[in-house]
Amino acid sequence: xxxxxxxxxxxxxxxxxxxxxxxxxxxxxxxxxxxxxxxxxxxxxxxxxxxxxxxxxxxxxxxxxxxxxxxxxxxxxxxxxxxxxxxxxxxxxxxxxxxxxxxxxxxxxxxxxxxxxxxxxxxxxxxxxxxxxxxxxxxxxxxxxxxxxxxxxxxxxxxxxxxxxxxxxxxxxxxxxxxxxxxxxxxxxxxxxxxxxxxxxxxxxxxxxxxxxxxxxxxxxxxxxxxxxxxxxxxxxxxxxxxxxxxxxxxxxxxxxxxxxxxxxxxxxxxxxxxxxxxxxxxxxxxxxxxxxxxxxxxxxxxxxxxxxxxxxxxxxxxxxxxx
Amino acid sequence: xxxxxxxxxxxxxxxxxxxxxxxxxxxxxxxxxxxxxxxxxxxxxxxxxxxxxxxxxxxxxxxxxxxxxxxxxxxxxxxxxxxxxxxxxxxxxxxxxxxxxxxxxxxxxxxxxxxxxxxxxxxxxxxxxxxxxxxxxxxxxxxxxxxxxxxxxxxxxxxxxxxxxxxxxxxxxxxxxxxxxxxxxxxxxxxxxxxxxxxxxxxxxxxxxxxxxxxxxxxxxxxxxxxxxxxxxxxxxxxxxxxxxxxxxxxxxxxxxxxxxxxxxxxxxxxxxxxxxxxxxxxxxxx
Numbered sequence: 001x002x003x004x005x006x007x008x009x010x011x012x013x014x015x016x017x018x019x020x021x022x023x024x025x026x027x028x029x030x031x032x033x034x035x036x037x038x039x040x041x042x043x044x045x046x047x048x049x050x051x052x053x054x055x056x057x058x059x060x061x062x063x064x065x066x067x068x069x070x071x072x073x074x075x076x077x078x079x080x081x082x083x084x085x086x087x088x089x090x091x092x093x094x095x096x097x098x099x100x101x102x103x104x105x106x107x108x109x110x111x112x113x114x115x116x117x118x119x120x121x122x123x124x125x126x127x128x129x130x131x132x133x134x135x136x137x138x139x140x141x142x143x144x145x146x147x148x149x150x151x152x153x154x155x156x157x158x159x160x161x162x163x164x165x166x167x168x169x170x171x172x173x174x175x176x177x178x179x180x181x182x183x184x185x186x187x188x189x190x191x192x193x194x195x196x197x198x199x200x201x202x203x204x205x206x207x208x209x210x211x212x213x214x215x216x217x218x219x220x221x222x223x224x225x226x227x228x229x230x231x232x233x234x235x236x237x238x239x240x241x242x243x244x245x246x247x248x249x250x251x252x253x254x255x256x257x258x259x260x261x262x263x264x265x266x267x268x269x270x271x272x273x274x275x276x277x278x279x280x281x282x283x284x285x286x287x288x289x290x291x292x293x294x295x296x297x298x299x300x301x302x303x304x305x306x307x308x309x310x311x312x313x314x315x316x317x318x319x320x321x322x323x324x
Numbered sequence: 325x326x327x328x329x330x331x332x333x334x335x336x337x338x339x340x341x342x343x344x345x346x347x348x349x350x351x352x353x354x355x356x357x358x359x360x361x362x363x364x365x366x367x368x369x370x371x372x373x374x375x376x377x378x379x380x381x382x383x384x385x386x387x388x389x390x391x392x393x394x395x396x397x398x399x400x401x402x403x404x405x406x407x408x409x410x411x412x413x414x415x416x417x418x419x420x421x422x423x424x425x426x427x428x429x430x431x432x433x434x435x436x437x438x439x440x441x442x443x444x445x446x447x448x449x450x451x452x453x454x455x456x457x458x459x460x461x462x463x464x465x466x467x468x469x470x471x472x473x474x475x476x477x478x479x480x481x482x483x484x485x486x487x488x489x490x491x492x493x494x495x496x497x498x499x500x501x502x503x504x505x506x507x508x509x510x511x512x513x514x515x516x517x518x519x520x521x522x523x524x525x526x527x528x529x530x531x532x533x534x535x536x537x538x539x540x541x542x543x544x545x546x547x548x549x550x551x552x553x554x555x556x557x558x559x560x561x562x563x564x565x566x567x568x569x570x571x572x573x574x575x576x577x578x579x580x581x582x583x584x585x586x587x588x589x590x591x592x593x594x595x596x597x598x599x600x601x602x603x604x605x606x607x608x609x610x611x
Binding site for chain 1: 413448454468521
């Protein structure tokens with residue numbers, strides 16, 4: 001303490017400069033924290049607004065809004081069960097079609113594709129996500145639906161004799177649950193594929209070599225080492241695609257037929273919650289009608305929330321196993 | 325850090341492990357003279373246009389441990405990876421020359437790299453258990469594609485138990501075979517990988533710096549394991565640790581910038597090296 005030389009004075013000045021930087025850090029911290037808080041605040045605000053607006057319908061109609069199939073605006077009956085059914089079934093059909101296709105594309109691009117092909121094909125698949133949904137809707141009306149009606153539906157029903165099951169029976173009108181499922185599959189595919197491709201490429205070379213060194217063929221290596229390692233990420237990608245399918249409105253509204261009926265057949269027209277809201281909000285004049293639409297929106301909100309929660313839980317479950 | 329972890333246990337282990345060697349040696353000498361298990365002739369391995377292994381010829385005796393030593397980047401791992409056709413799994417690689425495993429040329433026309441690897445097992449520098457599989461399924465992983473796979477459930481259990489016993493891991497994991505492999509320590513994971521490689525009953529097993537990422541105690545366990553493995557299988561081990569080579573191997577190959585400088589009985593190579601470069605390396609003048 002006694003040995004401090006006289007020329008140590010400049011050091012004090014430097015400490016002042018350090019102090020200023022701390023203020024900058026503080027401002028930066030407050031700004032970023034504020035940004036981070038805005039997002040959950042926004043989501044909460046939206047949720048509160050929806051539920052508040054839906055409250056009159058929810059108290060008046062209670063569970064009948066999701067259990068009843070009777071949607072009669074004039075009579076004040078709002079049963080959205082067909083729309084709930086349609087949302088779930090069309091998304092399920094989409095996943096059944098898109099998942100194997102998307103994982104196949106991802107495995108090809110990450111494991112088999114020559115390097116020069118990987119970029120362009122990956123880019124084209126990603127581009128599917130950039131096409132506006134109304135364009136998909138137009139394509140659905142003018143290309144997909146005629147094709148389904150003329151070729152695919154008769155083939156499934158008559159040639160493969162799947163008409164014997166209730167799922168592929170009845171007249172082939174065109175606009176149908178199947179058409180919606182196919183459109184949604186195309187729209188969900190790039191999400192599933194892009195995420196799967198990234199996680200497959202992220203599987204360490206050591207894991208691949210470990211499988212190869214045991215005498216695995218390339219296919220066995222992918223099956224036993226690569227895909228299991230990437231499983232949690234792939235599930236995350238599927239859930240992302242499902243989220244996309246559940247909420248998609250425009251393209252589905254254009255091809256699903258918008259008929260509020262529950263039918264086992266995928267050839268029959270259907271309805272989804274998103275289409276219901278989109279079709280009716282502009283002519284909703286009575287308070288109860290508007291509130292009923294808000295209630296449908298609230299149900300859709302909850303379903304997507306649950307899907308995402310399940311996705312998080314699955315990913316967390318698998319990654320926790322690995323982290324031990 | 326690596327220096328201290330490797331030299332320290334060596335000083336303790338040498339008396340225990342190396343002492344019984346003269347007793348076992350004559351029997352091995354005889355089988356050595358009979359038929360080398362691994363014969364490499366005029367072997368070249370390339371990355372693109374760069375040769376990593378240059379005109380290497382050597383013969384690893386059956387049911388013995390052959391060590392490959394040399395400074396970092398000398399091509400010893402590449403040489404090892406030519407012995408089970410792993411080298412060619414990297415892009416832009418090429419192998420020239422001949423490798424014979426137990427009399428069969430593994431680069432011959434019509435041979436399958438995957439079938440070769442079922443007879444020539446490999447364990448890597450870092451433990452590579454399959455993280456989503458249980459301990460049991462890790463050991464069984466190779467059996468799904470093995471040449472001779474157990475037919476019954478009981479046979480599978482026996483094979484798993486036998487492999488874990490040979491890898492010296494059975495006592496530590498027998499009560500928790502269905503736990504995740506990631507619950508094991510690094511050293512246990514590495515022995516699990518050895519068990520996984522042994523389960524498909526390879527004739528030759530290649531170890532690529534198997535203790536490089538392990539602590540001294542785990543290293544010692546693996547070295548003891550390698551020492552005993554020679555009773556049932558031919559071992560080729562790559563190591564940058566000369567003490568380790570001295571402790572576990574019967575013959576040692578010294579590699580320098582892709583060329584085989586000297587290949588001799590381990591005792592001879594470490595006590596009376598013929599090449600001045602070998603002498604310089606083992607006395608610590610470079611590398």
